[in-house]
Amino acid sequence: MPTFTYMTRCDGCGECVDICPSDIMHIDSVYRRSYNIEPNFCWECYSCVKACPQHAIDVRGYADFAPLGHSVRVRREESNGTISWKIRYRDGREKEFTFPIRTTPWGSIKPPSEYETPDANALGTPLLAHEPAALEVNALPALPQGESGNSNRNEG
Amino acid sequence: MSLFTSRKTRFVDSDILIIGGGFGGCGAAYESRYWGRDLKIVLVEKANIERSGAVAHGLSAINCYMGMRWGENQPEDFVRYARGDLMGLVREDLIFDIARHVDATVHKFEEWGLPIMKDPKTGRYLREGKWQVMIHGESYKPIIAEAARKSASEVYNRIMVTHLLMDRTHPNRVAGAVGFSVRDGGMYVFRAKAVIVAAGGASHVFKPRSSGEGAGRTWYAPWSSASAYGLVLRTGAKMIQMENRVVLSRFKDGYGPVGAWSLLLKAKNTNAYGDDYEAARFDEIKALVGKYAEISPMPTCLRNHAMLQEIKAGNGPIYMQTQKVLDTREKEEIGWEDFLDMTVSQAVVWASQNIDPKEKPSELTTSEPYIMGSHATCSGAWASGPEDCAPADYQWGYNRMTTVEGLFGAGDTIGGSAHKFSSGSFTEGRIAGKAAVKYVTELSGNPPEVDEAEIRMLQETIFRPLETYTVGRNEIVAGSVAPSYISPLQGLQRLEKIMDEYAGGIGTLYSTNEPMLNRGLELLAMLKEDLDHIGAEDIHQLQRAWELHHRVWTAEAVLRHTLYRQETRWPGYYYRGDYPRLNDADWHAFTASQYDAKTDEWHMSKLPVHHIIA
Numbered sequence A: 001m002p003t004f005t006y007m008t009r010c011d012g013c014g015e016c017v018d019i020c021p022s023d024i025m026h027i028d029s030v031y032r033r034s035y036n037i038e039p040n041f042c043w044e045c046y047s048c049v050k051a052c053p054q055h056a057i058d059v060r061g062y063a064d065f066a067p068l069g070h071s072v073r074v075r076r077e078e079s080n081g082t083i084s085w086k087i088r089y090r091d092g093r094e095k096e097f098t099f100p101i102r103t104t105p106w107g108s109i110k111p112p113s114e115y116e117t118p119d120a121n122a123l124g125t126p127l128l129a130h131e132p133a134a135l136e137v138n139a140l141p142a143l144p145q146g147e148s149g150n151s152n153r154n155e156g
Numbered sequence B: 001m002s003l004f005t006s007r008k009t010r011f012v013d014s015d016i017l018i019i020g021g022g023f024g025g026c027g028a029a030y031e032s033r034y035w036g037r038d039l040k041i042v043l044v045e046k047a048n049i050e051r052s053g054a055v056a057h058g059l060s061a062i063n064c065y066m067g068m069r070w071g072e073n074q075p076e077d078f079v080r081y082a083r084g085d086l087m088g089l090v091r092e093d094l095i096f097d098i099a100r101h102v103d104a105t106v107h108k109f110e111e112w113g114l115p116i117m118k119d120p121k122t123g124r125y126l127r128e129g130k131w132q133v134m135i136h137g138e139s140y141k142p143i144i145a146e147a148a149r150k151s152a153s154e155v156y157n158r159i160m161v162t163h164l165l166m167d168r169t170h171p172n173r174v175a176g177a178v179g180f181s182v183r184d185g186g187m188y189v190f191r192a193k194a195v196i197v198a199a200g201g202a203s204h205v206f207k208p209r210s211s212g213e214g215a216g217r218t219w220y221a222p223w224s225s226a227s228a229y230g231l232v233l234r235t236g237a238k239m240i241q242m243e244n245r246v247v248l249s250r251f252k253d254g255y256g257p258v259g260a261w262s263l264l265l266k267a268k269n270t271n272a273y274g275d276d277y278e279a280a281r282f283d284e285i286k287a288l289v290g291k292y293a294e295i296s297p298m299p300t301c302l303r304n305h306a307m308l309q310e311i312k313a314g315n316g317p318i319y320m321q322t323q324k325v326l327d328t329r330e331k332e333e334i335g336w337e338d339f340l341d342m343t344v345s346q347a348v349v350w351a352s353q354n355i356d357p358k359e360k361p362s363e364l365t366t367s368e369p370y371i372m373g374s375h376a377t378c379s380g381a382w383a384s385g386p387e388d389c390a391p392a393d394y395q396w397g398y399n400r401m402t403t404v405e406g407l408f409g410a411g412d413t414i415g416g417s418a419h420k421f422s423s424g425s426f427t428e429g430r431i432a433g434k435a436a437v438k439y440v441t442e443l444s445g446n447p448p449e450v451d452e453a454e455i456r457m458l459q460e461t462i463f464r465p466l467e468t469y470t471v472g473r474n475e476i477v478a479g480s481v482a483p484s485y486i487s488p489l490q491g492l493q494r495l496e497k498i499m500d501e502y503a504g505g506i507g508t509l510y511s512t513n514e515p516m517l518n519r520g521l522e523l524l525a526m527l528k529e530d531l532d533h534i535g536a537e538d539i540h541q542l543q544r545a546w547e548l549h550h551r552v553w554t555a556e557a558v559l560r561h562t563l564y565r566q567e568t569r570w571p572g573y574y575y576r577g578d579y580p581r582l583n584d585a586d587w588h589a590f591t592a593s594q595y596d597a598k599t600d601e602w603h604m605s606k607l608p609v610h611h612i613i614a
Helices: A015-019 A047-051 A120-124 B023-035 B075-085 B092-112 B140-149 B212-216 B227-235 B259-264 B282-294 B300-312 B329-340 B344-352 B421-442 B452-473 B488-502 B514-533 B539-564
Strands: A003-005 A025-027 A034-036 A057-059 A071-077 A082-088 A094-100 B009-019 B041-044 B059-062 B133-137 B154-156 B159-166 B174-181 B187-197 B249-251 B318-320 B362-366 B407-409 B589-596 B601-608
Touching: A003 A034, A015 A025, A015 A047, A047 A057, A047 A071, A057 A071, A071 B344, A082 B329, A082 B344, A094 B329, A120 B421, B009 B023, B009 B154, B009 B174, B009 B421, B023 B041, B023 B140, B023 B187, B023 B421, B041 B187, B059 B259, B059 B329, B059 B421, B075 B092, B092 B140, B092 B421, B159 B187, B159 B227, B159 B452, B159 B539, B174 B452, B174 B539, B187 B227, B187 B421, B187 B452, B227 B407, B227 B539, B227 B589, B249 B300, B259 B329, B282 B300, B300 B318, B300 B362, B329 B344, B407 B421, B452 B539, B488 B514, B488 B539, B514 B539, B539 B589, B539 B601
Parallel strands: B009 B041, B009 B187, B041 B154, B187 B407
Antiparallel strands: A003 A057, A025 A034, A071 A082, A082 A094, B059 B133, B159 B174, B174 B187, B249 B362, B318 B362, B589 B601
């Protein structure tokens, strides 16, 4: 459909509504559970599937090219820093994969305002934050000598 | 008297307003906070920045990284690569600028927690190709969003920005933006000294190959609604290369990425009979475009062209021979992760169609066209270049400022600078963010002022589709057919059909000509009139209505630029049947347009391409 919600698992918490990049997961006014209001604007990005605390959302591949009988299930675990996939083929074959998603604790990024305040004069230079150190070369590269200006060669 | 004038309006003031929370916007937030410690920096996003923009899904590679610390590549090498891929026409100053900074961006991503794969022998980042590094990128966007949230003073999620606002007394200066909450329907007026547009490029301007519910599976995200151009071009900002749409050769239907398969795993593309058609067609391509055929790697458009010729010759399907390279579990994992990190749909195609890539090949095809500024294409706004390397006529103020004062851009917004991808878009956001801080710091005289009368008028305009629906719906019993309005989806389907049939979509195998483009403009003019009769049954459909506005304005620019460039510069992206050859004598230039809102006229011109890298 592409995404759909299982009636018996959804508790209407709205996490999928909050995360969907396409704004297509809405709460049904009668059943108070989520559903995909616009499958033709669903990218199968799995953002809602990964965010659902009840594992109530799944994907049935687009009807115009995906035959029935498959499933691609996912469990994303921020605390372990991993994502695990279980793929079941139409003919019953299965494959499983686990990949890392992050190497540092969630919330650990140092905000730019916690670095030393840069010299006001540096605002007029081409250097960006943390440069040149973060480039891990001695200096920000400049245009190669003799190459600036208004030459108009028709190079490929 | 409008039914909806009692709607609540909220005013938000800032020094720097960032529109769009994808990679460009997140980079702009980070850098503007670094340099502007006391500034009020507001980021507004139509979805939720945790998962928004083109990288919402995740990515399996970073496609722009020099590796200068290991002496792998220099910025000038990257300029030569991007220039070659775009058949000679790029802003070399902008590309050089991104390339010289991008390594620092990627190193920061790694420090923040993005898992970058390493080559076990060298300890360096694992290269997919010359410019690409492999990542475990499922959480790429949430990691970058965390940095942006810690940078901006305020992040407004679920606000659809519809229009930019101009200064009341200074007609070529930006003053902010307006939009509405997709949750409560309230109007938002953002007043700012500088605005950075980091909104998305465009899917769904051309009819997609997928149909029915599958229409969501475009290669570029369905929420990339051309706001980068729809917002900016209506201010009168100069736009370039809007004809330079991109077509991608990808795994059929799911649009899974091919980079890791062809570059890292070294799988080959063949026709149905196992022949290497690209090599076989080299002489034919050389006859068509001359020296450009010899560029290595062969430009993206020319590789598409070879595939299209092969399909037209009746030698399809085209296959990626995956089964010939998956000889270890490690390689199988790389192949699957490539899809699971960024295009799960392709894994769904394999599972549903019983395709095991270890056992059989997978079909490839060319996508419908997209309008973008960040991939193997460079549509977008004409921007001032870096002070220390841009030629004199490429700079008029602050880096990445458009021809409108105080209006900056990053990512898909900025034209001429192809091959930014995720890391380059974030880097361009950083460049624009620093420049905007400088602009705001140096701003003298009165700050920009929004026009109250204009805001009242825009309030009526923005919410009119709700009223149109409420009134028009009473005329009919039920259903979707009404005489006085069309839905946003019905309008979108009309747009896609016009562009597909007249502007070089899949229906004509990407071919068009002057009479077709003129006919397309006639039909588009009527669609623009009908935009005043879009009916939106709720706030969600109101978002779709305004996305459609942005797409339609962008489509008009695409038609006009395609008409103006009298050559076929990028065979494989599109063909002008009336000018089938590449013509360097007359068209080694950028096409530029400027829309004049007062007269409703478009002014077309050529701008010079300066080669500053040998």
